[in-house]
Amino acid sequence: KILDSFNRVRQRVDNLINQIDEHTKRFPPHCCWDKLRGELKELRDVLRKVRKGILSEEENLEIYQIDIGKPDVIAQQVSPVFGDNELQYNTGWNQMSEEDLDENNFHELSHIYGTEDDNTKGEFMNAHTIDNMMREDLKNNISFRFMKLQAEKCCKEESK
Secondary structure (H helix, E strand, C coil): CHHHHHHHHHHHHHHHHHHHHHHHHCCCCCCHHHHHHHHHHHHHHHHHHHHHHHCCCCCEEEEEEEEECCCCCCCEECCCCCCEEEEEEEECCCHHHHHHHHHHHHHHHHHHHCEECCCCCCCHHEEHHHHHHHHHCHHHHHHHHHHHHHHHHHHHHCCC
């Protein structure tokens, strides 16, 4: 079930990379778009690493089912002190729908490659901002729509 989910995540990541490429090539070469362009580049880099990690024959990802001790936590990524990255799944994870499991795996895999659970690195480096992209396209992401609107507004104000 986990490997099937990883394959769906990989396919979705490919789709999201294409969406980012399509959107960014249509952005005007104006400085108002630099912030959004830069954040999407960072997201694209993370997505490429997630895809490479899923397909990797060199990297090892250890997967465990344990009682995490927090009933509201489905899974967590554990950064290695020594050794390999680790995903720990709380008991009961296998009761999840495919869609919920995919979104959770996307979230946790993105942590391995640099996302956080806050905006300290930017909107699109927040795993909570991007995990819903397993279900919705980039153009519908609330952060993308807001940042795009800000860039458009900036351009209008500068052209006055």
